[in-house]
Amino acid sequence: MRRASLTQFLIERQRAGRINADLRLLIETIARACKAISTRVNKGALGGGHGSASSENVQGEIQKNLDVMSNEILLEANEWGGNLAALVSEEMEDVKPTPTHYPRGEYLLLFDPLDGSSNIDVNISVGTIFSVLRCPPGVEPDEQVFLQPGRSQVAAGFAVYGPTTQLVITVGDGAYGFTLDRETFTFVLTQEGIKIPQDTAEFAINASNMRRWEPPVKRYIDECLAGKDGPRGKEFNMRWVASMVADVYRVLSRGGIFMYPRDSKNKDGRLRLMYEANPMAFIVEQAGGSATDGKTRILDIRPKKLHQRIAVVLGSKNEVDRVTSYHANSQ
Ligand code: AHG
Ligand code: MN
Ligand code: MN
Numbered sequence: 001m002r003r004a005s006l007t008q009f010l011i012e013r014q015r016a017g018r019i020n021a022d023l024r025l026l027i028e029t030i031a032r033a034c035k036a037i038s039t040r041v042n043k044g045a046l047g048g049g050h051g052s053a054s055s056e057n058v059q060g061e062i063q064k065n066l067d068v069m070s071n072e073i074l075l076e077a078n079e080w081g082g083n084l085a086a087l088v089s090e091e092m093e094d095v096k097p098t099p100t101h102y103p104r105g106e107y108l109l110l111f112d113p114l115d116g117s118s119n120i121d122v123n124i125s126v127g128t129i130f131s132v133l134r135c136p137p138g139v140e141p142d143e144q145v146f147l148q149p150g151r152s153q154v155a156a157g158f159a160v161y162g163p164t165t166q167l168v169i170t171v172g173d174g175a176y177g178f179t180l181d182r183e184t185f186t187f188v189l190t191q192e193g194i195k196i197p198q199d200t201a202e203f204a205i206n207a208s209n210m211r212r213w214e215p216p217v218k219r220y221i222d223e224c225l226a227g228k229d230g231p232r233g234k235e236f237n238m239r240w241v242a243s244m245v246a247d248v249y250r251v252l253s254r255g256g257i258f259m260y261p262r263d264s265k266n267k268d269g270r271l272r273l274m275y276e277a278n279p280m281a282f283i284v285e286q287a288g289g290s291a292t293d294g295k296t297r298i299l300d301i302r303p304k305k306l307h308q309r310i311a312v313v314l315g316s317k318n319e320v321d322r323v324t325s326y327h328a329n330s331q
Helices: 006-015 021-047 065-079 117-122 207-212 215-225 244-254 273-286 317-329
Strands: 052-056 062-064 084-089 107-115 126-134 155-161 165-170 175-181 186-191 202-204 257-260 290-292 312-315
Touching (some): 006 186, 021 107, 021 165, 052 065, 065 107, 065 117, 065 126, 107 117, 107 273, 117 126, 126 244, 126 273, 155 244, 244 273, 244 312
Parallel strands (some): 084 107, 202 257
Antiparallel strands (some): 052 062, 107 126, 155 165, 175 186
């Protein structure tokens, strides 16, 4: 049986009235940029992508060469497309409206060009995360226009550059996975209607922060670690890749809970609401999972600023509900 390409899948979605031609072309453009980034990642030290650039990003983090390259690839691909009113990325200080001499579209694009960049030089999976919002007609696309809650997203997705390059997307009717066929250089549909199991015995958290966690998080992890003899009465396994794309891809594939909670060092959490938490929460919910900041559904949070950080608890529904209830009980 011949499998559908991303192009065929998107045409199908357009015929079904789920997306318009502009959104279809926008997703195609992002996917093309992800293929180019995948090639760069694949070249490793041979492509000049290893090592740090001499610059810091807006968050005060040292940029890796591949952070800068990936950001440029996505910028270049999208500037001309005619589908965007403006874009913004984790690596840029300000919103970038489409220049007035180019055609302007109705969408706003937000992205984390290279997620997990501490893993580049050690040959562990990294990725790209994106989120698409709508720009109200006739409105100048400044920072304010971007500050929409995650439930307003019209599309979201992420690529993982791992042993295979995978692309996961949603346009609001389920989550779908594609594998990059390196021979034809096309994304091919390989995971249809992804479903995250409701229960799991696998958690992902950076345990080096344990002494800084809030009591509900400490309680949840302690109970998992107690295994069969503890209150949960079963053994748990732990994984932490330190690339959100890889950890979330695993959760989508076989279930699990992924947490980057707020702690006494990262008071607002570590991950970024607009470039990481919102798009991942949209995808996870579309796959039947849940995503909260420990208390509130992520997609309902009204952003206050572009580069806002947030606590993230996502994945298998019953485990996320448990963590959320521990927070509620501790108030
Ligand atoms: P980025 O490379 O875009 O800054 O994001 C890295 C994020 C995320 O991918 C991962 O889950 C987390 O940071 C890892 O944090 P620790 O290094 O604290 O484990
Ligand atoms: Mn990231
Ligand atoms: Mn990044």
